[in-house]
Amino acid sequence: MTVKVLGISASPRAGGNSDLLLHQALAGAESANAQVEYLRLCDFNIAPCIECNSCFKTGRCQIEDDYQLLMKKMLDTDRLIFATPIFFMTVCAQAKILIDRCQCLWAHKYVLKKPLIETKSRDRRAMVIAVGGTKSKKMFDSIRLTMKYYLDVLDMKYAANLFVNKMEEPGQIEKHPNALKEAFRLGAELVTTENPLPEKPIDIELT
Numbered sequence: 001m002t003v004k005v006l007g008i009s010a011s012p013r014a015g016g017n018s019d020l021l022l023h024q025a026l027a028g029a030e031s032a033n034a035q036v037e038y039l040r041l042c043d044f045n046i047a048p049c050i051e052c053n054s055c056f057k058t059g060r061c062q063i064e065d066d067y068q069l070l071m072k073k074m075l076d077t078d079r080l081i082f083a084t085p086i087f088f089m090t091v092c093a094q095a096k097i098l099i100d101r102c103q104c105l106w107a108h109k110y111v112l113k114k115p116l117i118e119t120k121s122r123d124r125r126a127m128v129i130a131v132g133g134t135k136s137k138k139m140f141d142s143i144r145l146t147m148k149y150y151l152d153v154l155d156m157k158y159a160a161n162l163f164v165n166k167m168e169e170p171g172q173i174e175k176h177p178n179a180l181k182e183a184f185r186l187g188a189e190l191v192t193t194e195n196p197l198p199e200k201p202i203d204i205e206l207t
């Protein structure tokens, strides 16, 4: 059966560093015979969550915009590769808006205690790509935590991280000695792995 891989690029910069890494990861997935789809959040109209809590009763979001389409894609896919730049030590705003709108999935699961039918008993895995302009000790801590909870509501196993420091100029990543290759390798691995997943995500941090 063909594995479906969805790549979500959150950066406002097309051809930016995280975007280029995502393209490589998707190329890796494709080389492992996956069916890949790439999208940029900037091309979609998604409003932020307004905490109306109507999803606590219905399990769905009452704001009608492109989130409904994105939600279907996130629930339908077998693999997700989510790429974001670091903005103020966390995901960028475009990513955070999408993640917050998944509150309806959280309500569906944890308030209404209903399973997400589309994801039931499927092997779903995700990989996170993040790029920052500087280097500091706790730079990716916030991303790790946010993505852990986001992937949990999507019923996805958190398989791997690829984090890269000290990338500021758009496209600078192309000069990195091995970041693009690592993205390709991890993208292929995300599709092909037959080994049981490690308890913690594979964590690759490059400078």
Ligand SMILES: Cc1cc2nc3c(=O)[nH]c(=O)nc-3n(C[C@H](O)[C@H](O)[C@H](O)COP(=O)(O)O)c2cc1C
Binding pocket: 011, 012, 013, 015, 016, 017, 018, 019, 084, 085, 086, 087, 088, 089, 090, 131, 132, 133, 134, 135, 139, 167, 168, 169, 170, 171
């Ligand atoms: C609003 C804003 C906030 C940023 N905050 C951080 C930060 O907290 N830490 C950091 O290392 N880089 C920060 N950066 C730099 C970006 O992470 C860096 O330029 C990265 O390469 C952008 O990724 P992209 O090319 O995929 O968009 C920030 C950039 C912007 C525009």
